[in-house]
Amino acid sequence: MLLKVYASAILKHSSASVKFRRYYRSGKMSLEEAKQFAAHRAVDEYVTKDCIFGVGSGSTVVYAVQRLAERIETENLKVTCVPTSFQAKQLIIKHNLTLGELDTNPVIDVTIDGADEVDANMTLIKGGGGCLLQEKIVASCSKKLIVIADYTKDSVKLGDRYKKGIPIEVIPMAYVPIQNKIASMYGGEVKLRKAVAKAGPVVTDNGNFILDWIFTNQDLDWDKVNNVLKMIPGVVETGLFVNMCEKAYFGQPEGNVIERIGV
Ligand SMILES: O=C(CO)[C@H](O)[C@H](O)COP(=O)(O)O
Secondary structure: HHHHHHHHHHHHHOHHHHHHHHHOOOOOOOHHHHHHHHHHHHHHHHOOOOEEEOOOOOHHHHHHHHHHHHHHHHHOOOOOEEEEOOOHHHHHHOOOOEEOOOOOOOOOOEEEOOOOEOOOOOOEEEEOOOOOOHHHHHOOEEEEEEEEEEHHEEEEOOOOOOOOEEEEEEEEHHHHHHHHHHHHHHHHEEEEOOOOOOOOEEOOOOOEEEEEOOOOOOOOOOOHHHHHOOOOOOOEEEEEEEEOOOEEEOOOOOOOOOEOOOO
């Protein structure tokens, strides 16, 4: 009882207090709250004064950009933001942040991005939102890639949690032969990603199609698979991020954040 009164007195006016009270009553954070906690932690630990910051894509990154905007306002930081997608660019503009590009900022201090799944070796599946190509380019130019996610993305083997397969961005004219080649090499099903509010396929920010490869063998050497896929003419990029991620933050249903270290 005393603890309850004390906690509500300290937290009364902050947004964290609203979440704490909701959690206190229900016993569980929502998925959105878990994403938000992970995003805030990563931004607080990795964004420093005068840094070049890579802005990932997806719903979790929205919380990271909101937190960054708050910190820039209160701490007077000078941060240049390099986007990984149309969505990321819009977020940067919406929050009045400084927009940069790789031409003028080819080396990025830290990129914070979401993921669809993170395995025990810190291999990522990315591209559920279709932004894998620019995400991988920006990550490859970053001194550090930090992943933010809710607890549902944390797995032992790829495919344990994320069932939609590995996204592969391809040149449109080559999508059928690429589908056939991947299926004959590794098995599984290779689906052309369909748009939701448009007839036909998803077209990426770069004018390409996306194939989702639903693999059956979870014990593949993902580094090798990534290299083999990239050698198929017409494959632009894969959503396999191997040995790229330094740390992942997973927001938990209890309101805490678990960290996992990678490269
Ligand atoms: O790779 C991505 C987009 O291409 C996203 O980072 C990934 O899909 C996770 O998104 P969300 O934060 O919405 O779960």
